[in-house]
Amino acid sequence: DAKTTQPTSMDCAEGRAANLPCNHSTISGNEYVYWYRQIHSQGPQYIIHGLKNNETNEMASLIITEDRKSSTLILPHATLRDTAVYYCIVRDAISSGSARQLTFGSGTQLTVLP
Amino acid sequence: EAGVAQSPRYKIIEKRQSVAFWCNPISGHATLYWYQQILGQGPKLLIQFQNNGVVDDSQLPKDRFSAERLKGVDSTLKIQPAKLEDSAVYLCASSRGLAGSQETQYFGPGTRLLVL
Numbered sequence: 625d626a627k628t629t630q631p632t633s634m635d636c637a638e639g640r641a642a643n644l645p646c647n648h649s650t651i652s653g654n655e656y657v658y659w660y661r662q663i664h665s666q667g668p669q670y671i672i673h674g675l676k677n678n679e680t681n682e683m684a685s686l687i688i689t690e691d692r693k694s695s696t697l698i699l700p701h702a703t704l705r706d707t708a709v710y711y712c713i714v715r716d717a718i719s720s721g722s723a724r725q726l727t728f729g730s731g732t733q734l735t736v737l738p
Numbered sequence: 739e740a741g742v743a744q745s746p747r748y749k750i751i752e753k754r755q756s757v758a759f760w761c762n763p764i765s766g767h768a769t770l771y772w773y774q775q776i777l778g779q780g781p782k783l784l785i786q787f788q789n790n791g792v793v794d795d796s797q798l799p800k801d802r803f804s805a806e807r808l809k810g811v812d813s814t815l816k817i818q819p820a821k822l823e824d825s826a827v828y829l830c831a832s833s834r835g836l837a838g839s840q841e842t843q844y845f846g847p848g849t850r851l852l853v854l
Contacts, residue, residue: 656840665847665848666847666848667742667829667831667845667846667847667848668781668829668831668843668845669845670842670843670844673840709780711780717840724769724786724833724835724841724843725771725783725786725794726781726783726843727783728780728781728782729780730778730779730780731780
C-alpha cells in the first residue's frame with residue numbers, strides 16, 4: 625500500500641507557482657521522498673527526490689518539513705505542459721533488490737489553466 | 739540516449755485470447771520492471787527483473803500472466819487467456835541496477851490493452 629496521501633486534484637494558473645502537497649506521516653528515517661509525474665498517454669517521468677534537505681533541479685523544488693512527515697513539490701512557473709498526474713512516493717534508502725520498487729498511489733491531477 | 743521502447747502501443751483482443759507485449763530497456767540497464775495501470779489508478783508493479791533473473795513476481799497473476807527476460811535485455815509479458823479486467827496500460831521501466839544507489843526509473847510509453 626502507498627505510504628503517502630495527496631489531494632485528488634488541484635488547479636493552477638499558467639505562469640504561477642504550483643505547490644503540490646504530500647503527507648507521509650509514517651516515513652522512516654531511511655526512506656526517501658520521490659516525485660514522478662505522468663502526462664496523459666505517457667509513462668511516468670522522474671522529477672526529483674530528497675531525504676531531508678530541500679532539493680532543487682531544473683524541473684522543480686522539493687521542500688521537506690523538518691519532521692519529514694510532509695513535503696511540497698514546487699513548480700515555480702507552471703505551464704500548460706505541466707498538466708499531469710503527480711505522484712509522491714516514499715522509497716527505502718537501501719536501493720537493492722525489491723527495495724528499488726516504486727509503490728504508486730493515485731496521485732494529484734494538476735491542471736494548469738490558461 | 740534512447741528511451742525505453744515498447745510495442746505495440748495499442749492492442750484490442752477478445753476475452754480468452756492471448757497477447758504479448760515487448761519491451762526494450764535503455765542500453766546497459768540491468769533492472770527491468772513491468773507495471774499494470776488500470777484507468778484512474780497509479781501503476782502497480784507486476785514483476786521486477788535483475789539482468790535475466792526475477793527479483794520479485796509476487797504481484798504477477800501467474801495463472802495467466804508470464805514474463806521473461808532471457809538474455810537480460812529485452813523482455814516480453816504475456817497474458818493467456820485474457821480477461822476483461824486485464825484491460826489496462828502495461829508499462830515497462832528500467833534502471834541501471836547499481837547496488838546502493840538511489841536510482842531513477844525510466845518508463846516507456848506503455849501498451850494500452852483493451853479486452854472485449
